[in-house]
Amino acid sequence: MDRSENMRKIKSKDTSIEIKLRKELWKRGYRYRKNCKDVFGKPDICFKKKKIAIFCDSEFWHGKYYKEKKYIPKTNTKFWIDKFERNIKRDKEVNKKLKEEGWITLRFWEYEIKKDINSILNKINNQFKQIENK
Template sequence: MDRFDKDKRSEIMKSIKNKDSKIETVLRKTLWSKGYRYRKNVNSLPGKPDIVFKSKKVVVFCDSEFWHGKNWKESKHNIKSKREFWWPKIERNIERDREVNETLEEMGWTVLRFWGKDIIKNPDSCCQKIIDNLK
């Protein structure tokens, strides 16, 4: 890999939003409209959860299919270029998600993860799953 490719990818990675994405915003607005209040992007917790209900010890992550490797065994073959970069990166994201889940659960938190397309297609259903865990 030459230096230009590495620098270019580095710039691309910096430009990717890590908070207030469309999927997070859709889910938060749905929760808010139903009267639920939360904290967002709490960096004192492992994984910096997207939505946090501190008093109920419930955290929510809004995961995009690409970055978090939905159906990874099948979908990784759809990546046609720079596989040597993307495969390890996404596999590490998947591993990190597992580690974060385990750590939070050991701390007594309930961890909920939703795929981006599920949030966009049916935010009310995702919201209901959260509400059910808050009760």
């Protein structure tokens, strides 16, 4: 199996971290849309009426390890560096565009979702409170 076949197996939606966060939100009574195709950047979770877009980012694919110089694959290094830089640039462009359109953008790393879901839920809840208090 070559790299392109392996890459095709990687999910872009309904990842384990997205499902974990969505289940916790649903348990707490939040109702949302998932993978919103009509919102720029296709947020993993969005609250259209409140204009809150949530992205669940993997440290590897979204370049956290790359930026921290912790992990860069030893083979085909140029490909991976280019890939990480494109992903980081795209994430910044999505954040900027959504902000211009009046959206609140929240991005959470995979390890945050796995290790401290309550902190993330509090951050989301605080955004709702801020919007309601306006």
